[in-house]
Amino acid sequence: MTFxxxxxxxxxWQLAILGLALSLAPQxxxxxxxxxxxxxxxVTVAWTAGGVAPYELLLVPVGHLTPETRTIINYQNITxxxxxxxxxALNNTNLVYEFSFPLTFPAGSEFVAVLSDxxxxxxxxxxxxxxxxxxxxxxxxxxxxxxKPAFYFYLDTPTPSQCTPWQISWPQTIxxxxxxNTSPSSGSTALFDGMSLWAIVxxxxxFAVPLPSPPTAxxxxxxxxxxxxxxxxDLAHNTELMLVAGYTPQKGIINARGKGGSTDVMIVxxxxxxxxxxxxxxxxxxxxxxxxxxxxxxxxxxxGTSSSGGGSPNGTNGSGAATRRRTLPFSSLSxxxxxxxxxxxxxxxxxxxxxxxxxx
Numbered sequence: 001m002t003f004x005x006x007x008x009x010x011x012x013w014q015l016a017i018l019g020l021a022l023s024l025a026p027q028x029x030x031x032x033x034x035x036x037x038x039x040x041x042x043v044t045v046a047w048t049a050g051g052v053a054p055y056e057l058l059l060v061p062v063g064h065l066t067p068e069t070r071t072i073i074n075y076q077n078i079t080x081x082x083x084x085x086x087x088x089a090l091n092n093t094n095l096v097y098e099f100s101f102p103l104t105f106p107a108g109s110e111f112v113a114v115l116s117d118x119x120x121x122x123x124x125x126x127x128x129x130x131x132x133x134x135x136x137x138x139x140x141x142x143x144x145x146x147x148k149p150a151f152y153f154y155l156d157t158p159t160p161s162q163c164t165p166w167q168i169s170w171p172q173t174i175x176x177x178x179x180x181n182t183s184p185s186s187g188s189t190a191l192f193d194g195m196s197l198w199a200i201v202x203x204x205x206x207f208a209v210p211l212p213s214p215p216t217a218x219x220x221x222x223x224x225x226x227x228x229x230x231x232x233x234d235l236a237h238n239t240e241l242m243l244v245a246g247y248t249p250q251k252g253i254i255n256a257r258g259k260g261g262s263t264d265v266m267i268v269x270x271x272x273x274x275x276x277x278x279x280x281x282x283x284x285x286x287x288x289x290x291x292x293x294x295x296x297x298x299x300x301x302x303x304g305t306s307s308s309g310g311g312s313p314n315g316t317n318g319s320g321a322a323t324r325r326r327t328l329p330f331s332s333l334s335x336x337x338x339x340x341x342x343x344x345x346x347x348x349x350x351x352x353x354x355x356x357x358x359x360x
Contacts, residue, residue, distance in 0.1 A: 031115050031126035034098070038134035039107040040141035042100050047125050049095040051117030053079045055125065057099065060200065060244055060262050062110035062130050067146040070105055072244065072258030106142055107135035112242065114198075114206045122198050123206025130202050130265070150259040153197070153245040154226065160233040160241060161271030163278065167218075168209070169228035170195055170245060170260060175215045195227070196248040196257055202240055202265065209243070234277040239268040 031047040045057070059073040078099050105111055110132055115125030151174060156167035175194045197209040215227040235241060245260030 031113075031128075032096075036134050037103055037131055038136040039103065039105065040136055040138035041103055041134075043103045044098055044100045045113070045115070046096045046098045047115060049097055051124060052119035054118055055079070055097075055099075056116045056118075056257070057101070058114040058116070058198075058244070058257055059103075059105075060112045060114070060242065060258065061105060062112060062242070062265060064264065065106070065109060069143045069145065069147060070109065071143075071147055072246075072262060073101075073104070074246070074257040075099070075101060076257070102141055103133065104141045104143070105133045107133050109133050112200055112202050114200060116206070122208050123200075127200060127202065127204060127206045149261045151261075153243075153260050155263075159266045159269055160235070161269040161273075162233060162235065162237040163273040163275060164271040165230045165232050167228055167230050168197065168243070169218050169226040170197075172215070172217060172225040172227045174247065174260070175227055194248050195260070196246045197229070198244045198257070200242040200244060201235070202242070232277055233268060233271075234279070235268045236275075236278055237268050237270045241266050241268055 030050070031045060033043065034046050035041065035044045037043050047055075054076065055078040057073075057075040057078060061070040061072065110130050112130055113126075113128040114123050115127075116122050117124050151171050153168060153170040156169075160166045194215065195211055197211060198206055199209050200206045209229065209231050211229050212227075216229070218226040218228040242263055242265055244258050244262045246258045247256040247260070
């Protein structure tokens with residue numbers, strides 16, 4: 001069985017460069033960084049008032065550090081109140097909301113930011129390009145200890161291919177988590193609502209990968225016992241893609257979205273199943289409605305520096321996943337970084353993904 005993802009498209013963000021806005025698209029944008037995204041800085045983002053509160057901001061590290069000390073950051077239940085309130089206008093028409101947070105990623109590392117609301121879903125407020133963390137003298141926020149994920153998810157091949165089913169699996173226990181660690185049949189109220197799996201196309205879109213309901217077991221003899229989905233990847237070859245796994249949060253649980261790991265940036269391969277699964281419309285980024293209506297733009301991103309990781313150009317090398325990054329520094333003096341390829345296990349923050357190269 002295959003599942004076609006229901007995409008909720010997003011729009012490019014504006015990046016403020018030392019007080020001057022660098023526009024990524026000609027249309028008005030939903031989300032802006034209004035302060036530099038520097039190491040240990042208190043960073044402020046703003047977006048055009050729209051969508052339905054509460055909002056959610058997901059910050060996903062890109063690349064790999066040795067040791068890996070970063071965690072995926074997930075701010076949930078953001079409401080237009082004290083920390084996020086109407087404070088002005090982006091274009092003298094639309095009020096904006098603001099939210100400030102400490103950026104705990106080290107200088108020179110990279111990340112992607114995703115804003116969502118409670119009605120229109122993943123990425124409905126914008127998906128950023130890959131951003132390079134700026135340097136600062138403040139190191140007080142940085143973790144120095146190796147981190148590991150709460151659980152792993154598994155890929156049957158290192159990289160996806162256009163219009164080809166891609167098997168993604170995770171521990172069955174993730175679909176059974178409850179408030180008192182008993183089975184769902186006991187009638188207890190769940191803290192989480194099963195698996196959460198988001199696909200991020202940096203600078204373009206974020207959407208939920210469709211998961212079977214009820215969950216489908218891969219094999220009862222595996223250790224651990226796994227549930228799985230088989231997603232027909234309806235993304236064109238050469239598309240950049242990241243996966244982020246976690247728990248689907250209930251009751252306002254904080255930082256649940258990324259507990260299961262993330263991949264590095266992968267490149268969608270050509271595949272052997274043609275292009276019938278692809279939409280005939282060019283990729284667009286669509287935001288939740290604002291006071292001035294809905295803004296859209298084409299999927300073409302701004303240019304920036306780029307680097308390559310390990311693997312073959314089409315991302316099919318079994319030794320790792322090919323990566324291609326378009327990084328956007330805060331100023332023209334880009335902070336470049338040498339990023340390791342994926343070899344077997346890839347860790348991002350407290351999260352990770354294993355490549356499942358044999359079937360059960």
